Amino acid sequence: MNHPLPILMLPVATQRYSCHGCGNCCRDFTVQLREADLAKLTAQGWEEKIGQPVTTVFRGRTYLKQRADGGCVFLMEDGLCRIHKDYGFTEKPIACQLFPFVLIPDDVRTHIGISFACQSVRENKGAELRTHLREVDRMSFSLPETRATTYSAMLADTLSAKEGELDALRMTLDRFLAREDVVMRDRFDGLAWMVASLGRAQLAEVRASRFRELITMLASALPGELEHLPLDRALEKQMRLLRQATYARLEDVQVNEAMSVGRWRTVLRQLLASRAFTRGVGRAPSVARGLLDGCEFAAIAAIPTLSESPDREAIDALYARYARATLLGNRAWGAGYYGWSAVRGLQAMVLNIACSAWLARALAATRHHEHATLEDVRDALGRIDRHAGRAPWLGSVGERLRMEYFRLDDGLRRITRESI
Numbered sequence: 001m002n003h004p005l006p007i008l009m010l011p012v013a014t015q016r017y018s019c020h021g022c023g024n025c026c027r028d029f030t031v032q033l034r035e036a037d038l039a040k041l042t043a044q045g046w047e048e049k050i051g052q053p054v055t056t057v058f059r060g061r062t063y064l065k066q067r068a069d070g071g072c073v074f075l076m077e078d079g080l081c082r083i084h085k086d087y088g089f090t091e092k093p094i095a096c097q098l099f100p101f102v103l104i105p106d107d108v109r110t111h112i113g114i115s116f117a118c119q120s121v122r123e124n125k126g127a128e129l130r131t132h133l134r135e136v137d138r139m140s141f142s143l144p145e146t147r148a149t150t151y152s153a154m155l156a157d158t159l160s161a162k163e164g165e166l167d168a169l170r171m172t173l174d175r176f177l178a179r180e181d182v183v184m185r186d187r188f189d190g191l192a193w194m195v196a197s198l199g200r201a202q203l204a205e206v207r208a209s210r211f212r213e214l215i216t217m218l219a220s221a222l223p224g225e226l227e228h229l230p231l232d233r234a235l236e237k238q239m240r241l242l243r244q245a246t247y248a249r250l251e252d253v254q255v256n257e258a259m260s261v262g263r264w265r266t267v268l269r270q271l272l273a274s275r276a277f278t279r280g281v282g283r284a285p286s287v288a289r290g291l292l293d294g295c296e297f298a299a300i301a302a303i304p305t306l307s308e309s310p311d312r313e314a315i316d317a318l319y320a321r322y323a324r325a326t327l328l329g330n331r332a333w334g335a336g337y338y339g340w341s342a343v344r345g346l347q348a349m350v351l352n353i354a355c356s357a358w359l360a361r362a363l364a365a366t367r368h369h370e371h372a373t374l375e376d377v378r379d380a381l382g383r384i385d386r387h388a389g390r391a392p393w394l395g396s397v398g399e400r401l402r403m404e405y406f407r408l409d410d411g412l413r414r415i416t417r418e419s420i
Helices: 024-028 035-044 046-050 082-087 094-098 129-140 165-177 184-200 209-220 224-228 236-250 255-261 263-279 297-302 312-328 342-366 374-385 397-406 408-419
Strands: 055-058 061-064 101-105 110-114 154-156
Touching: 035 046, 035 082, 035 094, 094 101, 094 129, 101 129, 110 129, 110 312, 154 342, 165 184, 165 209, 165 312, 165 342, 184 209, 184 224, 184 312, 184 342, 184 408, 236 263, 236 342, 236 374, 236 397, 236 408, 297 342, 312 342, 312 374, 342 374, 342 397, 342 408, 397 408
Parallel strands: none
Antiparallel strands: 055 061, 101 110
């Protein structure tokens, strides 16, 4: 790679991050290894030191081995990494070094995004992001594909973006999301309305400067326009698909578990759990290591929307940071989201927010809270964002069909208002 792309740190001044050593990422992620990682582990002699293999091969790929509880084999009792302790930060696998940062190239630069699967990111604890730029830049050269030009993202499914259109879309939405005079429900209802409006627009007839005029006009109409566009409650089928989409974002089969249970039993269990979420009757099945602990779906439906939570202002600030970081970190479309077009990727971002809001209410019911708390929302958002852009099934034809249905009957707006 002779001419690496310039690298851009996530420009969200309100977002901070430093690692606080909680160890959650070491308990909750499956780490795929590159050849350079394997060479380091071999040179460090871990198999001889701890008397067991430290990697496992599953479906042709090599991963760090996990203990029976899902934790990394290198995770110590104090929550720290044994590789880090014995050899230093730079000798860990590159995926472990980079988390929670995400490197996403486009045709002119590499964006540094950030994952809200990290507890410190969600809690907004630590240093300004710009202080991490030099270190992330160093790590990026172990991932050369992230500093090379990728394909240009599409504006819509069959429509290539013209120069400046995606940047204009990104910045216009960001300015709306950052407005302090808009309440939470209107903020995300407005986002859903703008995304749905773009999905209906004949964008082939509105290009370049006219496209910028269109999105500026849509944003300037908010939130006042929402008063003239009242909605009935979400349709039952829309709620079924919302629960189904939430399950798809929670599914988290660990490598050691899949190997011990077997592929077909794993698939059957996933199918039955997905059907249970779709029906939404009785007890919720066990997901994500007992996250909902058999909570009744009726109890989840009884939890008020997030706008009625005593923590609504803090919840609003969290979601605004998440949406802005997703947009400005290039995680909403293109290389950051399964190669999807901007319009389709924005629809998925709204759906991810709606899924996390539903899950927050589910966690509140599980924990016997009267309202969803900030803690419930943080935990829910972390579970939903951990798969965004990296779980193949969320970029599948089935997910696209689900998105197509939500485009009908104001589906995105309805499911968003139903939970937020």
